[in-house]
Amino acid sequence: MxxxxxxxxxxxxxxxxxxxxxxxxxxxxxxxxxxxxxxxxxxxxxxxxxxxxxxxxxxxxxxxxxxxxxxxxxxxxxxxxxxxxxxxxxxxxxxxxxxxxxxxxxxxxxxxMTQGALYVGNRTFTVEPRPPVPPGPGEVRIDVAYTGICGTDLHVRHGDMDHRVSAPAVIGHEMSGRIAELGDGVTGWRVGDPVTVMPLDWCGECPACRDGQQHICHRLTFVGIDSPGSMQRSWTVRADLLVGLPEGLSLRHGALIEPTAVAVHDVRRSRLTAGEHAVVIGAGPVGLLIASVARTVGAEVVLVELDPHRREVAAGLGFTTVDPAATDPAGFVQEWTDTAGAAVVFEVSGSAGGVRTATGLLAVRGRLVVVGIHPTPREVDLHRVFWRELEIVGARVYQRDDFTAAVRLLAAGEVPAEDLISEVVPLLEVTAAFDALERGGVVKVLIDCGGTW
CATH class of the missing domain: 3.30.70 (Alpha-Beta Plaits)
Known part of the structure; x- marks a missing residue:
C-alpha cells in the first residue's frame, strides 16, 4: 500500500x-x-x-x-x-x-491550521483545515484527543437529522482531550488539564429548567449536533460544560465517559437494586454499558441480542446472552426468575420487536426503561401494562451527577472500556471509521483527532 x-x-x-x-x-x-x-x-x-x-x-x-x-x-x-x-x-x-x-x-x-471532519450532506464527510478558534470570555480551547462515533452520528450521516445539522458541520460529542488555552475569566482550570465535555446547553428559563430538570430543557441545544462538535483537532467550548478527568485515566477510555453517563442515568431512572433481575434488549455500546453499570449495583443481568458478534462480546464480558431467533426470551426469563419476571427491562434496540418483547418479560410492577430512540410510534401491550401495574420510564441523556459517576466507574476499572473499543481510526480516515460501524462486527470506534500530548 x-x-x-x-x-x-x-x-x-x-x-x-x-x-x-x-x-x-x-x-x-x-x-x-x-x-x-x-x-x-x-x-x-x-x-x-x-x-x-x-x-x-x-x-x-x-x-x-x-x-x-x-x-x-x-x-x-x-x-x-x-x-x-x-x-x-x-x-x-x-x-x-x-x-x-x-x-x-x-x-x-x-x-x-488544524483540521476537522465536516458532514457536508449526502452521507459524505470531508476533512478540512480549520484555524483554531481563540477562546472568548468564559471559554476554553481543547486539544481533542479522541472522539467516539455514536448511533446519533450515524443518523446524521444518513441525513436523518438534516433538520438540526446545518451542513457543512463538525459533529461529535463523545470525547476526551486536554485544555490548550483559557479564555478571560475562566477559573478552576489549567492548561493541560484532561477533560471531557457534558454537551448540553439549556435555556434556564423553561418549565423543565425551572423545575431543576435542565437536561430535558424545552429548548435544549445538544452540542455536537445543534452546534459544532468535537470531531476536530481543536475545539472551543464554554468552560461550564467541562468535566475533569483524573490523570490516571487514559484519554482513550475518557472518550467513553459520555456514553457511560447515559448508562448511569438509565440505571438510576430504573431504580434497580442489588439482587434484582434486569434484561437489556440490545447489546450495542449503550446496551453493554447499561449491563456493566447494572452489574456494579449488584443486579443479575441478561442481554437479548440478535447479532452474533455482539453476543460474543457480551459473553466475553461475563454476561449471559439470549439469541431471540433461537430462544424465546419470555420463556427464558420465566425460568431464570422462577416465573416472577424481570424487575427491570431496558429497551435499547430502538426496534418495534424490542418494544413488543419488553412488556412480556416484566414482573408485577416491573419497570420498562425506554432508552433506544424510536423514530416512529410503536405498538405497546397496554393490557399487560394495566394487568401487571407496569411502569414505563423514559430515560434521556444525563445529568451532571451521572457524568461524575461515570468518571468514577471508568477510573476504577468497573466499566470494561478497553474491551468495548474495537478500533481507533485517524481523523483523516473518518469515512472509513463510519463505514466500519455500518458494516458491523465492531462495538465502539474512536477517531484519533490528534490532540494527544
Whole structure:
C-alpha cells in the first residue's frame, strides 16, 4: 500500500458549486475510485485550497489514474480545479500525485491550521483545515484527543437529522482531550488539564429548567449536533460544560465517559437494586454499558441480542446472552426468575420487536426503561401494562451527577472500556471509521483527532 496526497486550488467562483457537485456525484465517484484501487480517499477544504489524501493498493498507479480521468462521472468535479503555482500536486481527480502526507501537514502548519471532519450532506464527510478558534470570555480551547462515533452520528450521516445539522458541520460529542488555552475569566482550570465535555446547553428559563430538570430543557441545544462538535483537532467550548478527568485515566477510555453517563442515568431512572433481575434488549455500546453499570449495583443481568458478534462480546464480558431467533426470551426469563419476571427491562434496540418483547418479560410492577430512540410510534401491550401495574420510564441523556459517576466507574476499572473499543481510526480516515460501524462486527470506534500530548 502507498499513501498519496494532493493540494489543489479551486476556482473561487466555483467553490460552492464544487461542494454541491461533490456531494451529488460522490457515490458514483467512490465506485470509480475503488475500481481504481484507491481506498480511504479524504478531502478537506480551507478557503480556496483543497487538500487530499488517499491510499493506493494496486500495482499500476498510472493506469489507474488514467481510468479515473476517463470516467465521465468525475468530470464535473475535475472541471472545478486548477493548479496552484509552487504547491505540490496537480489538478484533477485523475492526477492525485505529488505531495505526501508530510507535505500536506507542513502546508497546514504553515497556514496555522488544524483540521476537522465536516458532514457536508449526502452521507459524505470531508476533512478540512480549520484555524483554531481563540477562546472568548468564559471559554476554553481543547486539544481533542479522541472522539467516539455514536448511533446519533450515524443518523446524521444518513441525513436523518438534516433538520438540526446545518451542513457543512463538525459533529461529535463523545470525547476526551486536554485544555490548550483559557479564555478571560475562566477559573478552576489549567492548561493541560484532561477533560471531557457534558454537551448540553439549556435555556434556564423553561418549565423543565425551572423545575431543576435542565437536561430535558424545552429548548435544549445538544452540542455536537445543534452546534459544532468535537470531531476536530481543536475545539472551543464554554468552560461550564467541562468535566475533569483524573490523570490516571487514559484519554482513550475518557472518550467513553459520555456514553457511560447515559448508562448511569438509565440505571438510576430504573431504580434497580442489588439482587434484582434486569434484561437489556440490545447489546450495542449503550446496551453493554447499561449491563456493566447494572452489574456494579449488584443486579443479575441478561442481554437479548440478535447479532452474533455482539453476543460474543457480551459473553466475553461475563454476561449471559439470549439469541431471540433461537430462544424465546419470555420463556427464558420465566425460568431464570422462577416465573416472577424481570424487575427491570431496558429497551435499547430502538426496534418495534424490542418494544413488543419488553412488556412480556416484566414482573408485577416491573419497570420498562425506554432508552433506544424510536423514530416512529410503536405498538405497546397496554393490557399487560394495566394487568401487571407496569411502569414505563423514559430515560434521556444525563445529568451532571451521572457524568461524575461515570468518571468514577471508568477510573476504577468497573466499566470494561478497553474491551468495548474495537478500533481507533485517524481523523483523516473518518469515512472509513463510519463505514466500519455500518458494516458491523465492531462495538465502539474512536477517531484519533490528534490532540494527544
Amino acid at each position: 502507498q499513501r498519496y496526497g494532493m493540494v489543489i486550488r479551486l476556482r473561487p467562483e466555483r467553490r460552492a458549486e464544487y461542494l454541491r457537485l461533490h456531494a451529488e456525484v460522490w457515490p458514483a465517484v467512490e465506485r470509480t475510485l475503488r475500481a481504481a484501487n484507491i481506498r480511504n480517499y479524504t478531502i478537506f477544504l480551507h478557503d480556496d485550497l483543497l487538500f487530499g489524501y488517499y491510499e493506493y493498493v494496486g500495482a499500476d498507479h498510472a493506469a489507474d489514474q488514467a481510468r479515473i480521468a476517463a470516467d465521465p462521472q468525475t468530470q464535473p468535479v475535475v472541471a472545478a480545479h486548477r493548479p496552484v503555482p509552487g504547491v505540490p500536486g496537480r489538478a484533477g481527480l485523475g492526477a492525485l500525485v505529488g505531495a505526501d502526507a508530510g507535505s500536506l501537514a507542513s502546508e497546514r502548519r504553515r497556514r496555522g
